[in-house]
Amino acid sequence: MTTEAPQEKKKAVSFEDVENVANNMLTKGLTPSVNAIMDVTGGRRENVAGFLRDFWDKRDETTAKIADEIGSSEIGKLLAAEMHTIVLRRGPVEEPTNLTSLHKRSTHGQF
Numbered sequence: 001m002t003t004e005a006p007q008e009k010k011k012a013v014s015f016e017d018v019e020n021v022a023n024n025m026l027t028k029g030l031t032p033s034v035n036a037i038m039d040v041t042g043g044r045r046e047n048v049a050g051f052l053r054d055f056w057d058k059r060d061e062t063t064a065k066i067a068d069e070i071g072s073s074e075i076g077k078l079l080a081a082e083m084h085t086i087v088l089r090r091g092p093v094e095e096p097t098n099l100t101s102l103h104k105r106s107t108h109g110q111f
Contacts, residue, residue, distance in 0.1 A: 018065030019058075027089040058099035059084065 022032035030036070034049045041048065066084045100105035 008062050012015075013041045013047050013051065015051045015054060017041045017043075018048060022055050024086055035058065062111050 005075055018037055018041065021037045025036065032052060032055070034045060034052055037052060038045065038048050052096045063077065063080045063084050067077040070076035070079055
C-alpha cells in the first residue's frame with residue numbers, strides 16, 4: 001500500500017487569466033511571455049500561447065483606435081501604446097471611446 005498525495009486538478013486557464021497576468025507584467029515594465037505567464041497561471045502551453053496571441057491582437061486593436069485619434073504617424077502609435085499602458089497602471093476604468101474622454105478623466109482626477 002503506497003501513500004501518494006492526491007493529484008490536484010488544475011483548473012483550465014482562461015483568456016481573462018492570461019490577460020490579467022500580461023497586463024500586470026506590462027505595468028511592471030516586463031514583457032509577457034508564454035513561459036512567464038505559465039509560471040503564474042499554469043495551464044497548457046498551447047492554450048496560454050493562443051490566449052497570449054489574442055491578448056496582443058486585442059491590445060494592438062485598442063492601440064490602433066487611440067492612434068487613429070492622435071494621428072496616423074509612428075509617433076502617434078507609440079504614444080497610443082504608452083497611453084494604453086498608463087491606463088492599465090491606473091487600474092480598471094471603462095475603455096475610452098475617444099481622446100476627449102481621456103482628457104476629461106485626466107483633468108477630473110480619474111488618472
